[in-house]
Each structure stands twice: as structure tokens, then as C-alpha cells.
Amino acid sequence: MRAPAEPTPHDRRRWAKYLVNERAEAHVYRELAARRTGEERDILLALVDAEGRHETHWLTLLGGEPARLPRPDAGTVLIGWLAKRFGSIFVLALAQNAEARSPYESEPFATPAMAADEKIHHEVVRGLAARGRRRLSGTFRAAVFGANDGLVSNLALVMGVGATGVPGQFVLFSGIAGLLAGALSMGAGEFVSVRSQRELLEATEPNNFADSVLPDLDLDANELALVYRTRGMSAPDALARAREIVEDAQQSDRSQPYRRPAEVADDHEVVGSAWRAALSSFLFFASGAIVPVLPWIFGLSGFPAVITALVLVGIALLATGAAVGLLSGGPPLRRAVRQLLIGYGAAAITYLLGLLFGVSMG
Structure with missing residues (x-):
């Protein structure tokens, strides 16, 4: 959508509202990041940077920091307050709902990239919330x-x-x-x-029943590839994996029982x-x-x-x-x-x- 040639006072008030909301959203992600480590912290800080780009866009249109700014949306302020004190799955779920209500898709002064960012942010926060839901499920x-x-x-x-x-x-x-x-x-x-x-x-997980005999298999002609095909691998991938395992088994210390690396993630945390x-x-x-x-x-x-x-x-x-x-x-x-x-x-x-x-x- 093409932006109007001359912004009206109403447009400027709307931009100021967007500005404070972007800052409030960045505050939410910053507070959540402070309560996390590793990959989740890095993801949240990347969202802070993205909100900062949007903030810069509205500041540019406004010609700098306005003398007076409106209050951010009450919902965003509440999420920020909860994020500082709890940082729980509930905060991420609220943030997910907030990202789904972004007005930029119909905002003539927002760039297409900004509207796209907000949709991606919704998916990112949804993914983070999903991790928490799995841990709680x-x-x-x-x-x-x-x-x-x-x-x-x-x-x-x-x-x-x-x-x-x-x-x-x-x-x-x-x-x-x-x-x-x-x-x-x-x-x-x-x-x-x-x-x-x-x-x-437990009954459906691979049990690696044949680990002890893997060193005795023929490197080029063995049925271990069939095992990996039953686990969902394609025939070429299964053959390559089987050859890799047999080769590793034959090079291992024969005085110790050979054990294959874990093939699947533990789903018991979800249960x-x-x-x-x-x-x-x-x-x-x-x-x-x-x-x-x-x-x-x-x-x-x-x-x-x-x-x-x-x-x-x-x-x-x-x-x-x-x-x-x-x-x-x-x-x-x-x-x-x-x-x-x-x-x-x-x-x-x-x-x-x-x-x-x-x-x-x-």
C-alpha cells in the first residue's frame, strides 16, 4: 500500500503510538532474555534488535524524539511487568498473541519488510512458547x-x-x-x-539388540541398512549410515562391548x-x-x-x-x-x- 504524500497530525500521533509500543515490546523480550541462557537468550535478543529497527523507522518519520509520547498499549505493559517478575510460558503465550495482532499489514507508512518481520516474530515466539509447553505438557x-x-x-x-x-x-x-x-x-x-x-x-524405541555382533558384519554386504530403513531413512542414507556404523565398530576396542550412538531423542520428557x-x-x-x-x-x-x-x-x-x-x-x-x-x-x-x-x- 502506498503511503500518502503528506502525513496528517493523526498520522504522527499513530507513529508515536507505534514507537512506544515497539519500545515496550523490546523491553518484554529483553526481560525474558535476562531470565534465559543459551540459544533461547540469543533468539530473544535478536527480537530486541528487530524491534529496534522498527523503532528507528518511526523515529525517522517523526523527525526525532517527540516532545510528548503517548502511553504504550496496556496489554504490552502488562506483559513487560510479568516478564520482569516471572518470565514464564504464560508471558511467551501472551507475547505470541500480541505479535499476531500487528497493525503493520494495513499501515500505509510501514514498510513491507516491517509487516513481514511481525509475522516472523509471531512464529518465533510461538516456537519458544512451544518449547515451554512441551516441558510442561x-x-x-x-x-x-x-x-x-x-x-x-x-x-x-x-x-x-x-x-x-x-x-x-x-x-x-x-x-x-x-x-x-x-x-x-x-x-x-x-x-x-x-x-x-x-x-x-519404550516398546517402540530402537533397542540396538545387535550391537555386540556389529564388528563381525561384512563392511560392504550387511543387513544393518535394513534396520535404518525401518527407522525411516531412505535406502542410500541407510546404506551410508550402516557402512559408517560397521566401520566404526570394526575399528573399536574389541575388548569392550560396542555400543551404537543414540539414534533418537528421548521423548519421555514430553510424557x-x-x-x-x-x-x-x-x-x-x-x-x-x-x-x-x-x-x-x-x-x-x-x-x-x-x-x-x-x-x-x-x-x-x-x-x-x-x-x-x-x-x-x-x-x-x-x-x-x-x-x-x-x-x-x-x-x-x-x-x-x-x-x-x-x-x-x-
Whole structure:
């Protein structure tokens, strides 16, 4: 898009806004880089340099530093504040969403290279966030979904029992029983699930069963190439790899058993520990399931207890939904509202059933 010949005062105000936002974004990446080392730190500092080029562009159009500058976007300021204090996967997820909303594609005074940069920045931040998601995927998945399940299932339970008109002590007992039963079930189920997944990975990984006989293979005619073809290599690459391994084995110290180098990366980090996942699932289900019971624990009963439980669980559901949205790269508000509607929907169904049972028994 071609820029207008003469910029208007409105254009200059927009440029100033872009300028402060570029500086705020560079601050975010600088704070994140300060909390990291190695390759991730280098990548974040490269993003700082790129934001600096964009800053220079707007300064040039403005003719230097303006006397007065607007405030940067509140969202970018918040991300910077979080980056300085936490530097977590949540900050990267927020930054990913922010990069996806760049206005440069439709901005007449931004260069095509700047618009392209912003799209690339989104992919870079998405990649960094993906690394964090993979590190969190096992235990954190069990924690988040355990807490959410505890909130929804125990809210539905106490709503249904409470609607029958039974005394508050019976509602409290039902809620505690539901907490323990659900937490134990979640912990056991998560343990079996993760352990089974790890066993499946172990069964499918190469075991290098024939390492001890590799020095005895014919260098030019052997079936080791077939092994590498089963692992996805092309025939020429498999043959070259097999020849390299056999040659290395024949030149090795025969007094020691030969062992091939590791051929695949360990995927167990992605799956996580079965015990950690089970414990997280148990504890977070219990932490979620205790929330609907709190009003009865503190002596409330009847309609006030029901309303208090709905408010407390609603806040918790919004928080867990937003957290899932951030980690998945989706809109956190939409995910939060979805969680809230699901939880309240389940509670409404059991409450109505409880009312029906209460009327029929009355």
C-alpha cells in the first residue's frame, strides 16, 4: 500500500503510538532474555534488535524524539511487568498473541519488510512458547485438568445434593466424599495413563539388540541398512549410515562391548513422570473439588451456600479456562467463558434433578 504524500497530525500521533509500543515490546523480550541462557537468550535478543529497527523507522518519520509520547498499549505493559517478575510460558503465550495482532499489514507508512518481520516474530515466539509447553505438557496437563474436573464434578454433586433439601451437614459430607473419591480416581487413572504411554514409547524405541555382533558384519554386504530403513531413512542414507556404523565398530576396542550412538531423542520428557502426574492430578483435583464445599465448611447452608459456591467456582473456572487458553495459544477470554458455561451447565442439570428428587421424596 502506498503511503500518502503528506502525513496528517493523526498520522504522527499513530507513529508515536507505534514507537512506544515497539519500545515496550523490546523491553518484554529483553526481560525474558535476562531470565534465559543459551540459544533461547540469543533468539530473544535478536527480537530486541528487530524491534529496534522498527523503532528507528518511526523515529525517522517523526523527525526525532517527540516532545510528548503517548502511553504504550496496556496489554504490552502488562506483559513487560510479568516478564520482569516471572518470565514464564504464560508471558511467551501472551507475547505470541500480541505479535499476531500487528497493525503493520494495513499501515500505509510501514514498510513491507516491517509487516513481514511481525509475522516472523509471531512464529518465533510461538516456537519458544512451544518449547515451554512441551516441558510442561505432562505434569501441568494433569494439574490443570485435574483442578477443572474437581471444580465441575464436585460443584455438580453439591448442587444436586443440596437441591434435595437435605441438611447442610449431609451436603458437606457428600462434598468431602466426592472430593476423596474423585481425587483417588484421577490420581490412579493418570498414573496408569502415563505409565502406559511410557511403556509404549519404550516398546517402540530402537533397542540396538545387535550391537555386540556389529564388528563381525561384512563392511560392504550387511543387513544393518535394513534396520535404518525401518527407522525411516531412505535406502542410500541407510546404506551410508550402516557402512559408517560397521566401520566404526570394526575399528573399536574389541575388548569392550560396542555400543551404537543414540539414534533418537528421548521423548519421555514430553510424557512426564507417572508418579508426578498422578500426584499432581490428585492434589489439583482435590484443590478444585474443595472450592464448592467451602461455604458448607464455614457454616453456610441453604440458598446463601449455593450462591457462594457458584461465585467461588465461577472465579476458579474463569482462571483455569484462561490458563488453558494462554498455554494453547488461543484467546484466553473465550476459553475462560467456555469453561464457565460448561461448569455452570453441569451444575444446573444436577440442581434441577435434585429439585425433582426433593419434591418427589417430600
